[in-house]
Amino acid sequence: MYNVAEVNAEACVAQKGCRLCIMYCPEANCIQLDSQNMKAIIVESRCKGCELCVVVCDAAKHNAITMVAR
Amino acid sequence: MANRIQINKEFIDIMPQDYLDLVDSGTFENPNRGWKDFGTATELIAEHSLCAGCPESIAFRHIMASIPNPEDTVMVGSTGCTSLVFPMIAVHNIHSLFGNQNAIATGLKRALAVRFPDRVKDVIVLAGDGATVDIGLDMTLQSWFRKERFTTICFDNELYANTGGQESGLMQKGFLAKMAPVGKRFEKVRLPEIARESGCDYVAIMTASKPSLVEKVIKQAVLIAREIGPTYVQIYTPCILEIGKQSMEGLQEMRTSEAPGERFKFREFISPEAQSFLDGLAEKKKAEKIAATT
Ligand SMILES: Cc1ncc(C[n+]2csc(CCOP(=O)(O)OP(=O)(O)O)c2C)c(N)n1
Ligand code: SF4
Ligand code: SF4
Ligand code: SF4
Ligand SMILES: [Mg+2]
Numbered sequence: 628m629y630n631v632a633e634v635n636a637e638a639c640v641a642q643k644g645c646r647l648c649i650m651y652c653p654e655a656n657c658i659q660l661d662s663q664n665m666k667a668i669i670v671e672s673r674c675k676g677c678e679l680c681v682v683v684c685d686a687a688k689h690n691a692i693t694m695v696a697r
Numbered sequence: 698m699a700n701r702i703q704i705n706k707e708f709i710d711i712m713p714q715d716y717l718d719l720v721d722s723g724t725f726e727n728p729n730r731g732w733k734d735f736g737t738a739t740e741l742i743a744e745h746s747l748c749a750g751c752p753e754s755i756a757f758r759h760i761m762a763s764i765p766n767p768e769d770t771v772m773v774g775s776t777g778c779t780s781l782v783f784p785m786i787a788v789h790n791i792h793s794l795f796g797n798q799n800a801i802a803t804g805l806k807r808a809l810a811v812r813f814p815d816r817v818k819d820v821i822v823l824a825g826d827g828a829t830v831d832i833g834l835d836m837t838l839q840s841w842f843r844k845e846r847f848t849t850i851c852f853d854n855e856l857y858a859n860t861g862g863q864e865s866g867l868m869q870k871g872f873l874a875k876m877a878p879v880g881k882r883f884e885k886v887r888l889p890e891i892a893r894e895s896g897c898d899y900v901a902i903m904t905a906s907k908p909s910l911v912e913k914v915i916k917q918a919v920l921i922a923r924e925i926g927p928t929y930v931q932i933y934t935p936c937i938l939e940i941g942k943q944s945m946e947g948l949q950e951m952r953t954s955e956a957p958g959e960r961f962k963f964r965e966f967i968s969p970e971a972q973s974f975l976d977g978l979a980e981k982k983k984a985e986k987i988a989a990t991t
Contacts, residue, residue, distance in 0.1 A: 649736040650908050651948060653754035655743060655761070656718075660736035667736070677750030677944035 630676040630694045632658075636666045638691035647687055648680035671697065701726060701768055715743055719787050725768045732762045732908035741767055741787040747778060750944030752934040752951060753852055756905035757782050760823070760850065763912040764788070765919055770819040771809065773802045775833065777825035777859045778936070779852055796833030798822045799840040802847050819919050820847035826867040827857045830886055834866070841895035841927045848922045850915075851888070851931045858936040869960070874939060889931055889964065898926040898968040904933040904951035904961050914965075920978070921971045933961040 632648075639645070642665035649667060652658045657673040658680060660666075669680075676694065684692045702725045704712065718739040724730040734740075741761045747754045757779070764770055767788050774783040776795035783790050793801040802822045809818040829837050829851040837849065856874050857863040864877035866886040873880050889902045899921040901914045911932070918928040935942070935950045942950055954961040967975065 646736060650732065651755065653747075653750055653752070653758070653947075655740040655754075655758050658736065662737060673744055675749035675944075679750055679945045679948060682945045682948065 629697045630678075631671050631674040631697050632669045632676070632678070632680050632692050633695045634658075634667045634669060635691050635693065636664065638689060639666045640689055640691070641665050641667050645687065645689065647683040647689075648692060651683050652680050653677060667691075715739075723787060724762070728765065730762065730765075730767075731912045732759055734762060735908075742782065743785045743787075745782045745785040747781055748938050748944070750937055750947050751778070752905055752937065752947040753778055753854070754782070755947070756852060756911065756932050756934045757786075757823075759905055759908045759911040760915055761786060761788070762908070763915040764819070764821065765916055766817060766819050769817055770821060770919075771805060773798045773805065773820065773822045773824075775822075775824035775828035777828055777852075777857070778854075779823060779825055780859075796828055796831075797836055798824045798828060798833055799836040799845075799849060802849075803840050803843070803845045806845060806847050817923060819923055821850065821919065822847065823850045823852065825858070826851055826853045826855065826865045827863075830866040830888055838891070838895055841892060841897055841929070844896050844926045846922050846926060848915075848918045848928045848930065850918075851929070852934045853931050854934050854936040854939075855885070856936060856939055858939055862936075862939040885960065889929070889966070892929040893966045896927060897929045897966075898922075898971040899928040900930075900966040901964070902931045902961060903963045904955045906948060906951040906955060910963065917975065921974060925968070925971050925974055 649658045654673050657670050659668050661668045681692045704720045722739045724734050724738045770788050772788055772790040774780050774790055774792050775798040799822055802820050806820040853867050855868045856865050862875035864881050868881045870884050871880050889900050892900045899918055905911055914930055918930050922928045933951055933954055937947045
């Protein structure tokens with residue numbers, strides 16, 4: 628089992644300009660901006676499960692990312 | 698997007714998708730590149746084996762997004778955790794023998810100037826604190842004394858991470874590490890001050906907690922090295938593994954360590970020559986903006 632991040636598109640406010648998780652994820656090309664829906668999306672194969680995205684998203688009170696088991 | 702970065706048509710069907718993505722949306726030949734490209738463009742760094750949550754990875758991403766001229770940059774690395782990333786970056790790079798990085802960069806910069814007299818070629822050293830301050834200190838300092846025109850970036854995690862936590866010159870006094878169990882007896886080496894006194898025209902000490910600041914500093918450091926003289930950037934990239942932090946705690950550790958009075962509070966030294974160069978750049982930018990709006 629492996630933990631990866633998952634974005635809840637309804638809670639994500641990337642359309643308002645938030646890029647926190649995209650800025651701070653330690654892994655390159657791992658959180659992308661879905662430019663059609665203007666939501667953050669995780670490229671699971673690149674996620675190391677560190678949870679830093681959860682920390683920055685929660686600190687901004689968006690609470691849009693959870694860790695899920697794969 | 699880029700003209701010089703092209704793929705031979707014969708290779709399109711056999712190259713991996715990551716490579717095609719780089720050719721297609723890598724931010725080469727884009728003078729306005731920066732961290733704002735994150736999430737939409739392909740970054741010049743791919744999957745590597747650093748620990749989950751390692752702040753070295755964060756700093757590396759911010760730096761690779763910020764270097765002004767990636768298609769004409771050669772980076773020089775050294776042994777340590779950073780050497781696990783170098784094979785995964787889309788910029789020419791050389792792995793030097795541990796500690797030799799500033800000597801290699803010196804020869805490289807001079808050779809590039811002879812080989813490509815009409816092209817701007819930037820050289821950037823990126824190495825750990827053990828490589829920069831302990832084993833490579835001779836080469837680091839000599840390159841500054843000689844005013845060699847390249848940028849030295851030190852990923853300061855205050856110990857030897859890659860070999861399991863030995864004491865380094867940049868470790869804090871009193872700090873206990875796995876392989877330094879009695880605690881360090883000496884002060885953290887004041888390398889930023891030494892850099893200033895040794896001939897660097899630009900010195901910055903910081904953490905990787907703000908991509909916009911990393912971008913600004915790296916751009917300044919590279920441009921000043923290109924035109925004026927040596928530059929040095931020391932970035933706190935805590936080794937979460939060796940200081941006993943969880944994978945998601947690296948950012949907070951950087952923020953705590955850059956508070957007023959703390960050892961990584963942002964400081965910059967800019968020589969008068971470098972300052973007038975930066976002023977000139979700022980004026981040029983302003984004039985371009987005015988020209989664009991009128
Ligand atoms: C010439 C030489 N001496 C010693 C080593 C062993 N060695 C490998 S990594 C390392 C420590 C690296 O520490 P640092 O430069 O601080 O980088 P970090 O891993 O902390 O990022 C050492 C001593 C080596 N590879 N080559
Ligand atoms: S930090 Fe949270 S709200 Fe902001 S873009 Fe990421 S997922 Fe969306
Ligand atoms: S868990 Fe870590 S690696 Fe995975 S998306 Fe979040 S910040 Fe990136
Ligand atoms: S050992 Fe430390 S510096 Fe090296 S990758 Fe792991 S957390 Fe980063
Ligand atoms: Mg180190």
